Amino acid sequence: MSGDTGPRRAWHLAEEDLRAYDRGELAPPLLWSADAHLAGCGECRERLAALADPAALDAGWARLDAELDVPRPGLLERLLLRFGVADHTARLLAATPVLRRSWLLAVTAVLVMTVAASEALRRADSPTLFLALASLLPLAGVALAYGPALDPTYEMAVVAPMHGFRLMLVRTVAVLAVGLGINGLATLALPGYGLGALAWLLPALALTATGLALTPRLGPVLAPALTGGGWVALLAVAESRGHGDAPLPPFTPAGQTAAAAVAALAIGLLFHARDRFDFAARTSGGPQGGVR
Known part of the structure; x- marks a missing residue:
């Protein structure tokens, strides 16, 4: 050495x-x-x-x-990519406004308070306040999922390599999956009403499908607003004509059948108008802007 x-x-x-x-x-x-x-x-x-x-x-x-x-994908986007969702579709889904934590927490808080109020104002056959709100929330979520006035990622959605109708369906399914899931969990907090606590499901589908079917003509803001307003007016009239603790007509077997029929008709109209969904912004004319 x-x-x-x-x-x-x-x-x-x-x-x-x-x-x-x-x-x-x-x-x-x-x-x-x-x-x-x-x-x-x-x-x-x-x-x-x-x-x-x-x-x-x-x-x-x-x-x-x-x-x-390049922006780092969030938890939701990474999960979607892991399940085989295309990267551009995963980015659009992750950017959906109503899938953000603030919206989900707000919806959860509203449903918790509604469940508590329904128990405090307990009616014999159905929790009317909860059913009315739970039917409306999916429509509100879908209304906030697209459109230049409401979606901060609207420009990205416009240039996405997919048809406007498919974009609408992708976001609608995502919003409904989350919204209906939260509604379902809230329903479990009302075991005393049995299956009657699920009477919101068919009206929710009917309202959402109707709002979407009207969107090509009325725009992504006015269509759900009129649909939701019509629902509130219907409940107000039914309440004024109600009899004691009897459930309101939309939450009776006949009302559920009517809701299923409306949902089926609206879905048919929506499919018929699928080529009219174009999420490019209007350069002139029309206060709704965004769908033509």
Whole structure:
């Protein structure tokens, strides 16, 4: 063993290794050694910079900047991608306004208070206040899911590589899945009413389908507003003509049958008008803007 304790002789990457590194052709373990050496050797970094093609170097920096600027997907988007949803569809779904935490917390809080009020104002056959609100919330959620006046990601939705009708369906299904799920959990807090606590489901589907079927003619704001207003007016008239603790007509077997019929008719009309869904913004005319 040598007893020499003097300074080690400096070494640098061989010219052929440096050129191979620049071309991306240097293989391990020489590649790992070159990486470690370049991290601490300014002279070899200067030699490498002299070898690099300026155009390729600029292109590399541009790719790096683009990669750093790409928004990181959130939890919902990552889950959708894991389940095989296309990246552009996952981004549109994740950006849906009513799938944000603030909306979900607000809906949950409203339903909790409604359940509590329904128990406090307990009626013999049905929790009228809860059923009325639970039927309306899915329509409100779908109304907020698209349209230039309500969707902060509207411009991205416009250039999405999909037909406007498909975009509407994708977001509607996502909103309904979440909204109906929350409504279903709230329904479990009313076990004393039995299956009567589920009487909101068919009216909710009828209201949502009707609002969507009217959207091509009235726009994404006016259509759900008129649909929801009609529902409130119907309940007000039914309440004024009610008899004691009897359930309101929409929540009776006959009313449920009528709601199912309305939902089926609205879905048929919606499918018939599928080619009229164009989410490009209007440049002139029409106060609704966004669907024509």
